[in-house]
Amino acid sequence: DTFPAAHEMLHAVRRVTGGRVLVGASGAGVLSERREVEGETAVSVLAVRDDRLVATPFLVPDQGAGDADVAVAVAAQASATLAEGGCLMLLPDVAGFEPSTLLGGLDAELGAVPVVGALAAGSPTFQLFATDATRGALPGVALSGARPIIGVAQGCTPIGEPYVITRANGNVVLEIGSRPALTVLRDAVTATPGGPERAQRAGIFAGLAVDPAKSPLERGDFLVRNLVGADQSSGAIAVGDAVRVGQTIQFQLRDADASREDLELTLAGVAHELDGRRPAFGCYFDCAGRGQGLYGVPDHDVTLIKKHLGAFPLAGFFGNGELAPVGRRNFFHTYTGVLVVFPA
Template identity: 60%
Template structure:
């Protein structure tokens, strides 16, 4: 038996979503077939970083050697959100890493009969590879361009121009700009595979714009950016999030190829939900309408983990859906 869980700002099942108040969501899975689950716990960690990721990868590798995935529910207080998935990728290769970051007040994690903090509970699932969809809630604006100047996370030139000028040009092309920008956030999208053409939704790693230098026109991005990398700005609001979720569900439905999910997991960001859409239960309603009725559980967290373009990343503002089809 394996029991795994985490606190969140809300919880969800196939019946709906509960935010901002006491609630619990539980999914019980029994398998008489090939599906096996191996639990792990790294407790009382001052830093859930590359060291913790390397240790977890070493312990979990035998369980996912023949295929499967790794579910993680780390504590936000000690998490290195980029170092952890990087170390897991180094140790596990292409194995999908899925999960959400524990949230709420207080923040805690569940493992077996214990409640922990500053912990990294994990579950290595073997015998089945889930169908995964990532809805980043964003719409590309403007055109994709190549980064031609910068260092670290600071972009100093895009296609030989000042990045702030390129951003303003992209924003001017947004329909109903004044209303949408008032409600929206603007982000940088970094192409996962710049050789792909054309680049579409889901082809980018979406990151916050962390700062702007109005004198030089440079932009800081919450991710290291390389010269030669393809960048395209994105806008995030309720309209973009709805469209992106529907596009993700279309991709998941196609990948299921007629199979029915035995159960699913949905890791949603605390920045989505009713605060984004203005109505409760939006994402769960859309999932059921598009993919049918089957057991689903999840929570609203401080960040999400999922692969994009075959590589594992930490995300913000996303909805990550993992479906385990019936065998």
């Protein structure tokens, strides 16, 4: 339990960095550009001074007040900073967190502002703001003046083909391409590189196209969601999110190899967007379900980040879920790595 030492740690960080306001959260592990620390007590600190950047830190003390009210409270503190664009970084507590309500409320209040971050992790979870350590709160910072590049690695590789959902009800997919959904899923598993054996060892998920107007669809255009049930008699499958008729779906496979490949492709995309510019600094929000438990080796993701983008100041932690946009909409993710890079 690191919570009792959090106040002392905050004072030490302020003393060393000279930072006036600190924003942070507990994690299942922490990381920097040098290494990832799991299973040990550690702290990762990023001190930023950038004349281009306007930063407005804030704290909603009671996240349990209701996510719609929390969204209004966040917007009241962040809207002036975000009037000219930018991004919103949130570090919520997992207790009482309802992502669709909060993100929907923020969208209504702030418009299409990218939301990034991760949920606090560890035991117990806690949040950090200024000189205080607290629980059940929502700290964050609104950033504008320097447009970040955001890479979202959902850890999956697509299997089978993309098809249109032709019958659905709520979160239940009844037919895909006028065929029973379960039949289409089985065909995708059979065609998986490495065969059904790999699919059985890995996890199979649904990829839902976010933008109905986008064509052709690419890897990053799909929102990955859990498969939560199947009915053998009807051939229906249940997905961990609402689906609609006309939406494109493609099944996804997640294991260490798929996650590594996806991160490599995501980082190549970030490097392309940098277009020769050097990263000034960045944050990386990694899922507690990744790390050594997934890859079997330490420092996997930060090693790949350095390989593709070079060395630059980086801080982050392993959280209980991640926040990041897919297309122009913000979503809650799991098993995902979210990299936020500010170009020099």
